[in-house]
Amino acid sequence: AANYLVSKLGNKQIAARNSVGANFLEYVQGIRHLKSYALIGKKHTGLEYTLKDLCQKSIRMEAVPGPFIVTAFIVFEITFLAMVALGLYYLNGNLITIPVLISFLILGYHLFHPLKVVMVDYLSLRYMNESLKRIIEMLDAPTMASGTAKLPDKFDICFKEVSFGYGNKPTVQGLSFDIPEKSMLALVGHSGSGKSTIAALIARFWDVNSGKIEIGGIPIKDIPQEQFYKLISEVFQDVYLFDDSIYNNIKIGNPEATETEVIEAAEKAQVLSFAWELPQGLHTRVGEGGSKLSGGQKQRISIARALLKDAPIVLLDEATASLDPENEIFIQQAIQELVKSKTVVVIAHKLATIMRADNILVLENGEIAERGTHAQLLNKNGIYRKMWDIQQQSNGWKV
Missing domain, CATH: 1.10.287 (Helix Hairpins)
Structure with a gap:
């Protein structure tokens, strides 16, 4: 019970x-x-x-379980007292000697004591087992399948009739497009149109429901995960830094990098411009989640990580969307260093930042509504042109 x-x-x-x-x-x-x-x-x-x-x-x-435990303890004690009484009865009848009585009393006490301890510990283990069930459930969750294909020699990206949804809600449907190696693809569209989902699928944070994604002609499902993630660097708006030094947070990009390589990445990402002003320079602790730094400073450290990793594919979730003009300039300079000779996918909110993209996809309700270069999309007078005109008008607003 x-x-x-x-x-x-x-x-x-x-x-x-x-x-x-x-x-x-x-x-x-x-x-x-x-x-x-x-x-x-x-x-x-x-x-x-x-x-x-x-x-x-x-x-x-x-x-609630207390009375049961107390009752069991009382039973143990009564049983021990009964053993004492029985021993005295036998002693009184000269059936046993005093040394024998004392020996059995000592043995009896040491027999009952572990039983009481086991009872309490067993109930504690039963309680802990309820927490353990949750851990086992998490550990038993299915993992992504991983193949044994070699890393691709080329780094173009191909979507073939890709569909995906979170739960029963479809997010992207029947997407097909190519991103040539060392080119830039920009994804634009209203909130919820599927931009971030495409980036997450390229990074294989999720597996597609149907269709196929290939890098260099090899399906990403067939590439071993520990090798696959060497191919991709991400720079997102929400940057998380560990409660460690700036130096160690950058080195996460490549734990085997030398000090010279880390400093070089920090310099290219415009990190040194503020790090030297801190009490301990690059060895200053950033606080939990980077709480001691500004948003722009955290973003530069994130870019330095990606530079140090030097992956051939770069995913950018508009890193300058919420920064002040001064920080935006620093970040743009750092991004230019990052994307040199890389296959780049950028989620764009400010259309002015993607004017030089090789191809732009305009997403609407998880489907490709328009595609082309900046000039081509402006001439179509469609969704992209409306978004462009609205942003140009808002640039002149004053408060």
Whole structure:
């Protein structure tokens, strides 16, 4: 009974504990926004509720199986007392001697004590087993299939009737296009049109539902994953830095790089222009997630990583979309260094940054609505032209 109760109540307590962790993290991460909208007290009630719920379920998990454990302990003690009484009875009848009685009492006590410990430990193990089930479920999740093909000699990218969706919702449908080696393809379109999905599929963060993606004529599914990721560098808007030095964060791009190579990548990515002003230069710690640096500084470190990796394919999620003009200039200079002689796929928000792209795909509802160069798309007077005109008008807005 106690075993069943620990499993059932343990599941509920673990769920409550996870809920507290999620709510607390959400509250702390969003506290600036909560303050700005004067919602600190109101939002705190949700966290307070989860904490009270955890408290109740923790007490219940300890209190409900408690009587069973106490009862078992009492039974053990009564049994030991019965053994003492029986031993005294035999001693009184001269059936055993005092040394024999003492020996059996010592042995009996040491027999019951481990049983009590095992009972408590077993219930603790049953509780921990509920958490272990979640870990096993995660470890048993299917992994992406990986082939044994050699790395391609060429680095052109080909989409052949590619369709993909998250769950039952299709995101891209029947996409077919080629990206020649050492050329730049730009992806533009409204939010939710499938731009980021295409980049994620190229990087094989997901496998396609149907169709095929090839690099150098080799399906990416057939390339061993540990080799495949050497082919691609990514620079996204959201940069994550580890709580380590700038130097070590850059070296993630190539752990075997020499100090000279790291410094050279930092220089090309415009990292040195701000790093030398910091107390410990490149060896200054950046804080959790890069919290001690600005967005532009983190972005430059991200580009330095990609430069150090020197992969033949580069994926860019418009790295300058939310930067101030000064930082944007630095980032653009760093990107120019990064994309030299590379196959480049860029997700573009500012159309002025992709005017020199070799090919532009305009996406609409997961399909290719238009394709061509900047000049060709302007002449079509379609979606791209409308987006261009809107951005040109907004450049003249004043507040």
